[in-house]
Amino acid sequence: MLSIADDIFEKINCFGVGRWLGDLALKLGFDLPGQNLSPGSFHTTNLGRGRILTIGRTDQSMPDNKDALYLYRVQGGPSAPMPFGLNPVEETLSSAMSKLSRDTAGGDASDRRVSFFLNEGKVIELQFNEWMTGFGRILMAGLGGPIGWSET
Numbered sequence: 001m002l003s004i005a006d007d008i009f010e011k012i013n014c015f016g017v018g019r020w021l022g023d024l025a026l027k028l029g030f031d032l033p034g035q036n037l038s039p040g041s042f043h044t045t046n047l048g049r050g051r052i053l054t055i056g057r058t059d060q061s062m063p064d065n066k067d068a069l070y071l072y073r074v075q076g077g078p079s080a081p082m083p084f085g086l087n088p089v090e091e092t093l094s095s096a097m098s099k100l101s102r103d104t105a106g107g108d109a110s111d112r113r114v115s116f117f118l119n120e121g122k123v124i125e126l127q128f129n130e131w132m133t134g135f136g137r138i139l140m141a142g143l144g145g146p147i148g149w150s151e152t
Contacts, residue, residue, distance in 0.1 A: 005081035008074055012122055013142020014149040015058045018066030033057070035065050042072055050077025050137065058146045073141040082138065083124070089134045091126070100124055107132070120147070 002010065008024070011017050025032050030053065033043035039059035046052050056072040078088035084099045093107060093114060100116040107114040112128040121144045127137040 003081060003083070005083040008071065009083040009122065009124070009140050011149060012071050012074065012140050013144075013146050015060060015070040015146050016062070016067050016149040018062075018064050018069060021055075021069055021071070022066055028053075032066065032069060037069070039068070049079055050075065051080050052076075056146065060148075070146045072146075073139065075137065075139045077138075078134075078136055080138065083140070086126075086138070087134075088136070088138070091128075091133075091135055093128065093132050096126060117143075 004027070007020075011020060022032060028047060028051075030045045030047060033055055037043055037055075037057045039057050042054050042056045044052060044054045052073075052075040053071060054073040056070050058068050058070060060068060062068045076082075082088060086096065086099060096114070096116065097104065101118050103117040105115045105117070106125075107128070112130075112132060113125055114128065115123050115125045117123050120142075122140070122142050125139040125141075126135040128135045
């Protein structure tokens with residue numbers, strides 16, 4: 001069974017996950033946007049402690065309106081659950097690359113944000129602390145338009 005953070009990452013940028021998204025909303029204590037969220041629009045929910053979810057609505061017609069919603073972006077601070085066994089206190093660029101991907105961008109001395117590009121157009125961005133040890137923020141997102149969820 002996946003951790004909540006791994007499950008969230010797996011379903012980032014996927015529509016057709018209405019039941020799961022409803023369960024996540026109950027678990028984390030937020031309300032899903034209603035039917036008034038128009039296709040192509042986004043709704044941001046701040047859960048506190050640096051946890052921010054952005055939910056989008058696809059233009060795909062779905063029998064259940066919740067299935068047209070998808071997680072566009074999820075941001076968290078160091079106290080948020082972490083995917084892939086990331087450790088916000090001890091993670092280094094090298095250890096994060098071994099867990100995520102060697103396909104990266106960013107990470108210079110003036111901006112310690114590093115984006116790790118993973119399969120299916122998904123990205124995890126870590127904002128490392130000074131000396132590039134540990135991180136204070138994680139952002140998970142999908143690149144490109146939303147895709148239909150498939151259990152493969």
